[in-house]
Amino acid sequence: MSTTETKPRTGARVHVQKLGTSLSNMVMPNIGAFIAWGLITALFIKAGWLTGLFAGLRDPGGWVAKIGGWGDFADGGIVAPMITYLLPILIGSTGGRMVYSTRGAVVGAIATMGVIAGSDVPMFLGAMIMGPLGAWVMKKIDAIWDGKIRPGFEMLVDNFSAGIVGLIMAAFGFFGIGPIVSAFSRGAGHVVDFLVDHDLLPLTSIFIEPAKVLFLNNAINHGVLTPLGTTQALATGKSVLFLLEANPGPGLGILLAYMAFGRGAARASAPGAAIIHFFGGIHEIYFPYVLMKPKLIAATILGGMTGIFINVLFGSGLRAPAAPGSIIAVYAQTATGSFLGVTLSVFGAAAVSFAVASLLLKTDKSDDEGDLVAATASMEALKGKKSSVSAALVGSAGRGPITKIVFACDAGMGSSAMGASVLRKKIQSAGFTDVTVTNQAISNLTDDYGLVVTHQDLTDRARQKTPSATHVSVENFMNAPQYDEIVDLLGSVNGAGAGTSAAEEPTAEEPAHDVLTVESIVLAGAATTRDGAISEAGRLLVACGAVEPSYVHAMHEREASVSTYMGNGLAIPHGTNEAKDSIRRTGISFVRYAEPIDWNGKPAEFVVGIAGAGKDHMALLTKIAGVFLNSEQVARLRDATSAEEIRAVLGNTAG
Structure with a gap:
């Protein structure tokens, strides 16, 4: 089997995402300092909680007066220096360390000091530029004389070169970057003021909410909103900008809607995800639920707009960024007098998001529940790395190596055998030879499998039998995209593909020519409907003596519960598990249709009827699966002019 190399992700979205990740990596390690600044501001400025609490008391010279003195200390002694110097220098130093370790951190801090002195606004953006840039320049200059310094002079050269580079970069920041970033900040501030003055700020959710799901939020939040919000908070004591992205309401509404109107794995996992999202502040946990049903982005947008509108209406805001976006962090940074507005904004956003998402889920006409595994994989692909939090959605968090995989269906014969052979x-x-892949009837499942694959309509039943397993739902058995995701999951859980024992292969217990006879092959089927095709394939099984007539009725019962359409133009109708007593011996029938049969909206050109008494039909099913994954072989089946040619195409196992 040839392998296809995955091309590296390119495009504007990826570059913006990488930028956002870099900005986040500079800000997030220093969130504690932002929180400290926010708490000091909230508690001790003259309009703060403590100073306001004791403002009406009279105790000249006593301890109340000393508490009042904190207001002067905070306003003039610590709040302004922290936001002007400490926070930007921490960011610049962190950015420098990311590029060039400790030397990069030192030079990045010096360069940041230059851009601070050259501006008239808190220089977060400047720090995000000068910190990494100063470290990068230092790294390149060190490379020039690496290994060329005479012994004993290394420390002298290192120290003086860092000082000189720091001086140059500080001057560049002062005269070059500082004025540019100041102008940008003022321009962006004017844009925000315009949006607020014209009641247009809620419209920013049209961009912010989709950006969150695409992992572009860090570039927006840490690159624009946090610097602008901090500047605004310094002047007014609070900023609504801190809540544009961090409001947990829209995501909470999505998860509540899944709890009420979702199905399958999504509904089962939504309560836990809601707790992680709302109280833990990890918003990425709800992204897969939106990716499953992309139209739900409308719910997050409308929820986000509602939250912003309420905050603007009440004039509420936070004193400092709320990171992570937990309701606990939000309340910790809520400004005095803003608690009502912030509370209404969070729960109002959740209510609107819930109402819209509920309507969309309840009126969803698609039969599938949405594939949480595939959506989580899509989310991780967008993010560019595995997510330990989202792993909880698909049951793989904290799980040991997966060594047993079962493909389960109602009867444990046709569809499960076919899917298992493809997945195997x-x-x-991929090299995972220590992983066994079997097929089984759901009724016979035991809870000792690491991963269970089922048709999406059977997943809930399978989960009841194997609650501790990871469950994957599929619709197209022949080339389901989830198969590649399972291989990726094995790579993350088991490590590199390696092993000692071979995956279980089906073996034939009786000659294949007794399983598929020439008399059981029809080149031009007469049926025009799905039910007619099932009956036609069933009558061939009866005619060859493989089954009793009652088995045909069981084939229709099986189809009524779960579709037997495999994909790639193939359907394999077979009886229910209860109908195995009607099987006399293993048999397979093959019917080709010039005009594809409408099989629940999918075109079925080839119908293979199956009656499996044991495992003796598995080898031929494996061959059939291989044939229908090969477009050239399918073309040979389509062009065959005799039953013998059909048997020959099916892996030469029938003769």
Whole structure:
């Protein structure tokens, strides 16, 4: 099997995402300092909580007066220096350390000091530029004389070179970057003022909410909103900008809607995800739920707009960034007099998001519940790395190596055997030879499998039998995209593909020519409907003596519960698990249709009827799966002019 290399992700979104990640990596380690600044501001400025609490008391010279003195200390002694110097220097130093370790941190801090002195606004953006830039310049200059310094002079050269580079970069920040960033900040501030004055600020949710799901939020939040919000908070004591992205309401509404109107794995995992999102502040936990049903982005947008509108209406805001976006962090940074507005904004956003998402989920006409595994994989692909939090959604967090995989269906014969054979080949090709892949009837499942694959309509039943397993739902058995995701999951859980025992392969217990006879092959089927095709394939099984007539009725019962359409133009109708007593021996029938049969909206050109008494039909099913994954082989089946040619195409196992 040939392998296809995954091309590196390119495009504007990826570059913006990488920028946002870099900005986040500079800000997030220093969030504690932002929180400290916010708490000092909230508690001790003259309009703060403590100073306001004791403002009406009279105790000249006593301890109340000393508490009042904190207001003067905070207003003039610590709040302004922290936001002007400490926070930007911490960011610049962190950015420098990311590029060039300790030397980069030192030079980045010096360069940041220059841009601070050259501006008239808190220089967060400047720090995000000068910190990494100063470290990068230092790294390049060190490379010039690396290994060329005479012994004994290394420390002298290192110290003086860092000082000289720091001096140059500080001057560059003062005269070059500082004025530019100041102008940008003022321009962005004017844009925000315009939006607020014209009641347009809620419209920013049209951009922010989709950006969150695409992991572009860090570039917006840490690159624009946090610097502007901090400047605004310094002047007014609070800023609504801190809540544009951090409001947990829209995501909470999505998860509540899934709890009420979702299905399958999404509904089962939504309560835990809601707790992680709302109280833990990890917003990425709800992104897969939106990716499952992309139309739900409308719910997050409308929820976000509602939250912003309420905050603007009440004039509420936070004193400092709320990171992570937990309701606890939000309340910790809520400004005095803003608690009502902030509370209404969070729960109002959640209510609107819930109402819209509920309507969309309840009126959703699609049959599938949405694939949480695939959506989580999509989220991780957008993010560019695995998510330990989202792993909880698909049951793989904290799980040991997966060594047993079962593909389960109602009867444990056709669809599960076909899907297991395809998945087995992919897993073996990836090098996971210590992972066994079997197929089984759901009624016979035991809770000792690491991963269970089922048709999406059977997942809930399978989960009841194997609650401790990771469950994956599929619709197209032949080439389901989830198979590649399972291989990726094995790579993350088991490590590199390696092993000692081979994955279980089906073996034939009786000759294949007794399983698929020439008499059981029809080149031009007469049926025009799905039910007619099932009956036609069933009658061939009866005619060859493989089953009793009652088995045909069981084939229709099986189809009524779960579709047997495999994908790639193939359907494999077979009886229910209860109908195995009607099977006399293993048999397979093959019917080709010139005009594809409408199989629940999917075109079925080939119908293979199956009656499996044991495992003796598994080898041929494996061959059939391989044939229908090969477009050239499918073309040979389509062009065959005799039953013998059909048997020959099916892996030469029938003769």
